[in-house]
Amino acid sequence: MGNLAARDYSVAAAIVDATKRIDPDLSYLAISGTESEKAARASNVTVYSEIFADRGYLSSGQLVPRGQKGAMIEDAAEAAYRLVNFMKDGMMPVMDGDPIPLKAQSICVHGDSVHAVAMAGEVRSRLTAEGIKIKPFIRS
Numbered sequence: 001m002g003n004l005a006a007r008d009y010s011v012a013a014a015i016v017d018a019t020k021r022i023d024p025d026l027s028y029l030a031i032s033g034t035e036s037e038k039a040a041r042a043s044n045v046t047v048y049s050e051i052f053a054d055r056g057y058l059s060s061g062q063l064v065p066r067g068q069k070g071a072m073i074e075d076a077a078e079a080a081y082r083l084v085n086f087m088k089d090g091m092m093p094v095m096d097g098d099p100i101p102l103k104a105q106s107i108c109v110h111g112d113s114v115h116a117v118a119m120a121g122e123v124r125s126r127l128t129a130e131g132i133k134i135k136p137f138i139r140s
Helices: 002-007 009-022 035-042 076-089 116-129
Strands: 028-031 047-052 091-094 097-101 106-108
Touching: 002 009, 002 035, 009 035, 028 035, 035 047, 076 091, 076 116
Parallel strands: 028 047, 047 106
Antiparallel strands: 091 097
16 A cells, blocks of 8 residues: 555655645654655655665665565665665666665664564664664654
């Protein structure tokens, strides 16, 4: 459903609306540059933009569909290098064109990968070595 909402504004808006009805003070974690992020921002909820350490991107801002070449980044050093550069210039490399601008307050590493723990450790180490502070995005 998250991938559908990422590309379909009406689905994204319905999810944001349902979330607000449950608790208007909940924060919304949205894949950066997607319809989900746009719908959440238009709804005036607190939004945290999320990027993925271990996923490939398309020029549309969508993730490369799983099962396609380039969907998963399994090399922790490659993922860390890509994120360090992203944090410096805000541009995400994509599979089908020039890098695209994204925002990020959250970095996801998928836990269903056998490389997840090593990936998270490498990404954290490289980002902190570059002086990039990692902190929770807790609202008070």
